[in-house]
Amino acid sequence: MVPVLGRYAGLLTVGLLGLVVFGPLAVFLPLWSALTLGALASGVASLALTRIATLKARCEKLSGEVDLLSRRLLKVETAAANAAVQPPPETAEAALLAQIEELTVEFGLLSGIVRDLTTVVSTQDAEIADLKARPEIRPENPPAPAPAASPEPAPPRPRVTAAPPAAHRAPPDAPPMAETPPSAPTTPARSIPPRPFPPQPARDPGSEAEIIRAFEGEGLEIHLQPVVTLPQRKVVAYEALARLRIGGTPVPVEPETFLPVLERYGRTTELDRRMLQRAAIVVRHLARRGSETTLTYGLSPLSLFEPGLLRELARTAADAPPLAGGLVLALPQASWRGLDAGQRSLLAALRDRIGFSLDRPDDLRFDAAELAALGIGQVKVPADMLLRSGSGRGGLSDIAVEDTAPALARAGIRLVAMDVADEADVPDLIDLDVPFAQGAAFATPRPVRAEVLSAPPTETPTPPTEPEPERRPFRSVLRRAV
Template identity: 75%
Template sequence: MVPVLGRYAGLLTVGLLGLVVFGPLAVFLPLWSALTLGVLAAGVAGLALTRIAVLKARCEKLSGEVDLLSRRLLKVETGAATAAAQPQPEAAEAALRAQIEELTVEFGLLSGIVRDLTGVVTAQDAEIARLNARPVAAPDLRSEIRAEIRAELAAPAPEPILSSRPQAAAPEAPPVVATRPVLPASPTMRPIPPLPLPPRPIPPRPAREPEEEAEIIRAFEGEGLEIHLQPVVTLPQRKVVAYEALARLRVGGVSTEPETFLPVLERHGRTTELDRRMLQRAAIVTRHLARRGSETMLTYGLSPLSLFEPGLMRELARMAADDPALAGLVIGLPQASWRGLDAGQRSLLAPLRGRIGFSLDRPDDLRFDAAELAALGIGQVKVPAEMLLRPASERDRLADIAVEDTAPALARAGIRLVATEIGDEADVPDLIDLDVPFAQGSAFATPRPVRAEVLATPSDAPVPPPEPEPERRSFRSVLRRAV
């Protein structure tokens, strides 16, 4: 009510004054009152017309501004539609990056193929050299020199070069082991002292028999491949915290080590298939450990040739992405492979980082850069105990830090050191003095095969509930129950 009165207060005031003033005048002076009312009505009409004109001008101005704003809005919408239709620089950059990564992977694959071809050609050359290597008796240099001199003296004069008759081919000289100086064609010459013969080279080790290689291949293609586990324990408690998956091949009923069958598989290009089958079984064992509620990790050392097989690494990345239980799986690569990673191999290992673990094994020296290893995602370094306890004296194999500082330096970067190949119990105290936290070897336990029922368990089986821990009772309650 107050806003209405405040808005029309002037009109109400004028109306009340007109009623008070013109009411008596209309009674006593009707003519003057009518004239006054007409003048007032004309004035009010003029004011109304003026206000209407002002409002009309304002409306036209507002209409022009609205028209201008609508045209600007239409222009902005047209520009936005055009910009949306054009490719965004971020999308173009992402597409270009994806193409570059794909080309990088292809280049890595091609480089791997070239390296494989080089290895195959080198192996073939070595095989040819082994086949051609035969012990040859050294000929008598004196009799050979005398025979050559007699042949040169008895030979007829050479025919002219322009002769149309074909020249007879000279007989090939027998192979000469030792080198000798060039002799002059003169019949008078001094006797040549006997030249020392070079030492006879040691013949290379003969290659494996084809029948034995065929038997190894048949065992590999059949059911001869086995997975063995060797525990990794803590020092000095000797608590099992991890396992290493080791490949064994049963040939003729005898379990053979990788040193026996791995060169044959490499020669026949079957190492990638070996790693694929071993990774499948290692994944089954890892899932079995996860179902039991164990936090024990499982390590498997890949062959360096598997880095040049993108299909295997992509398959492993898909397995790790689909199954979170594979977080307990750790793949190991030699130190030389970690140092020689190219852009394609790094892109293949990038999807695996954070889903499975990485390990450095089979080292060539103790030059470990903890920061660089941590940047690569390596969480474990396995070193033979022989290198830690009795380091080599060669300059290129010495580390930048002392051997006793190796384990603490790696631990500060979040990398654990594992001493392997421990066969003597007397080496354990020395490793404890070096602050080595983990150890592995026959001194603690030998590799044992995985039970068949574990490998036969389906991977998609439901996870059973964890077994309840036994209730701990005090000794007093036990005595009370006994009484």
């Protein structure tokens, strides 16, 4: 009560004074009292209006401050929502690294294609220069009658012989023809440099057409050659070899005959794709039989520049678990040494799904640690390179030949001796501690049976021993209860 009276004490005082003063005046001077009361009322009204204007200004100021605070709060809430939606810095960094790696792969592939185009163009320039440098073919002139009187016999003109056709032309390193008479001078042979990429023998349009026709038809076959242990000769692996049956011949031809033609027509990737499909069928067949043998296929170096093939193989291996432990891809030593960043990333994606092998080596300089880092688990070396390494074929390694197999074995890599054709070489390979061998001395390549290739790719699941209880939704139980 006291705070209320203290707050309104002024008003009460004025009211009491008005009653005391204006009460008697209202009785004796009513006109003057009315005028006075009107003046006081107007003053009070003006004070009230002034107070109302002041309060209104304060309210507007407070509303502006509240609006500013609400905007700031909305901005803070928006920032918090964006921070919750955006990934953490670790995820953003991983996504950035993935994008950088993808760009690196694309740049690597483009650089490989440009390098191949440069090699092909340089080879074509060399062929054009060689064609321009060849002597012009002139027809032989008929023998002219001898002159009547000549003080000195004219020197014999050199006889220019037409070059043989391309189908019967001898290779550059072949010996000279035996039919050339010793007295007739011949044009000195001009050495043609070897073609680095791809090797192209003398072209025969008829035979090339037959090869392409057989390849597009049903002429492609897959043959298997076993890899055995030494000295037990137990089969532990197979190598898938491509053979082509041309024109219904009883014996299919080997890759040395048809592979250069397929390289010239750009069909090597299709060859690898078809061979890998059949190799996958063979691996599944071996897995169904419970065999632990692996299957190796030598991939063409040109297929490294086709990322679609390797990605398709990775998807196939992911969908088929038997391929993870049964299929091995082999690449030449030169291809392993010349891998770019894009090819390394594509092969790294296959590392945990498919095995890798090194074959067709140029020398015996094997870095076991580097090969193991690339995921290579097998090295295939020709038997002649191991037994006759000092005959000039291939460069010598920093270690002795007899220590090659143990050094690779310490890194988890097994050494396989290839092309063992003579039975007398087997004891020498055993003395070199070579654990595995492959060649005609053990078994020749044989075709895969047609029923294996025509078998369904997937197995029929075995029925469970006990029937599982049927699970029904709770709504159906309620409906039956009702």
